[in-house]
Amino acid sequence: MQFGDELLGVLRLSSRTVWKFSEDEKRFLRAIATRAAALLAGDDPQARLRHTLRTFESLIEASPLPILSIDRNGSVQIWNRAAEELFGWQRHEVVGKSIPLGAQDLEEAARIRQEIDGGRVIRNQEVRWKRKDGTHLDLALSAAPLRDPASAVSGSIAILVDITDRKQREEQAEKTARFREHFVGIVSHDLRNPLTAIVTSAQLLLRYGELPERQARVVARIAASADRMARMIDDLLDFARSRLGGEFPIHRRRIDLRQICEQTVEELEFAYTRQVKLEVYGDPWGDWDPDRMAQVISNLVGNAVQHSEGEVEVSLRGEKDFVVLETHNRGTPIPREVLTHIFEPGRRGTDRSGGLGLGLFIVQQIVLAHGGSIEVRSSESDGTTFTVALPRKGRQKPPQ
Known part of the structure; x- marks a missing residue:
């Protein structure tokens, strides 16, 4: 606090919570200083008193936050400009009268007044x-006697x-969480259970049914379609978790990525009756989720096999x-207009893409x-x- 060239003191302000001051608040604090x-530089006590009163009136009026004061009888004594803007009532409509609140709001205000009358300071x-227009505001109130x-x-x-926006975001987050759990429950249980029965029955028929060749081909097609639908359900679950704010489940352990690659490539070669050239150089060990790594390899290599005729x-x-x-293939290149959006949900590299x-x-x-x-x-x-680069040690980034 400086008056002319003389340093008279230091004004220090602290908060119990993390708070970034806005420009309006900074101007308000500078005005206080x-x-x-x-006041500290003045000599006349009466002048200082008058100056003090004018100062606090000015500060209250300049405050970017609503400030109000009521007397022992509940009549409004102070109603600053920010309160006018927030609530819609002008100063002359409320000063000398009770706070214009609804019945339920008045009950809450009465409880607060009772605590303050007992000498208690209320924070947040x-x-x-x-x-005034009938809408409601969520507010954090701090009051003192x-x-x-x-x-x-x-x-x-x-x-x-005014914490209305924050409360709305919290309510929306709760609704999203409830929807996510409901959606994931339906997909993972109500759809997966009957599909599991279809897959199991088809596999038992193929293994023990001694079916004629034509019927066996039909059952094999049923089993393959059910497997494909199971993969689509897994994709839907992962998509729902990532888009609805849920955790993308990763369970790391030390694994040999060569082994995962070999097993996954062998399964794809059998499924598509195609040869895939696999080469491994250096140390393939690291801390990853083996099932998720198999999912990555299966998807990338499966796409390469489906969308190419050559090696x-x-x-x-x-x-x-x-x-x-x-993974590399010599098939038809991905169109340039698709390439920049290839990792967005719902995008397909070619019209032949399924799923x-x-x-x-x-x-x-x-x-x-x-x-x-x-x-x-491409x-x-x-x-x-x-090209996928995977750190050997866990260095997790949040999915986008």
């Missing part, structure tokens, strides 16, 4: 009060913070802190959840290459 310095109590010269409580002064190449390269997985268009989106989320990165290059001359 300036007024306090002027959440209240819900009505505006005012005392007369005999130290008896003569009224109270309160400052309010599909898969390489696994161990570096100092990372293991790099690459829900969630595969590459989920692959990206798995890679990000492991702290890694994924990129794609051209007529060089073919299509997906």
Whole structure:
């Protein structure tokens, strides 16, 4: 606090919670410091008193937050500009009268007054009060008793913070969480259970039914379609978790990525009756979720096999802190207009792509959840290459 060239003191302000001051609040604090310095520099006690009263009136009026004061009888004595803007009532409509609240709001205000009359200071109590237009506001109220010269409580002064937006976000987050749990429960239980029965029955028929060749082909098609639907359900669950704010489940343990690659590539070769060239260089060990890694490899290699006629190449390269997985095929390149959005949900590389268009989106989320990165290059001359870099140690990033 400075008056002319003389430093008179220091104004210090602290908060119980993390708070970033707005420009309006900074100007308000500077005004307090300036007024306090002027008071400290004055000599005439009466002048200082008048100056003090004007100062606090100015500060209350300039406050970016609503400030109001009521006397012992509940009549409004102070109603600043911010209170006018927030509630809609002008000063002349409320000063000297009771706070214009609804019946339920008045009951809450009466309880607060009773606590203040008992000398208690209230900090950040959440209240819900009505505006002039009938809408309600969620507010954080801090209030303290005012005392007369005999130290008896003569009224109270309160400052309010509008937390309506925050409360709405919290309510929306709760609704989203309830919807997520409901959706995941339906998909994982109500859809998966009958599908499991279909898959199991089809497999038993193929194994023990001694079916004629034509009927066996039909049952095999049923089993394959049911397996595909099961994968779509898994994709839907992962998509729901990532988009509705749930945790993307990752269970790390130390694994050999070469073994996961070999097993997954062998399954794909059998399913598509195609050869896939797999090459491994360096140390392929690291801390990853084995099931999620199989999901990444199956999706990338499966896409390469489906969208190419020639050789599909898969390489696994161990570096100092990372293991790099690459898939390459010489099929029709991904169109340029699709390439920039290829990892977005619902996108497909070609019109021949089946499923829900969630595969590459989920692959990206798995890679990000492991702290890694994924990129794609595609051209007529060089073919299509997906490159995944996975840190050996856990360095988790939140899925997007």
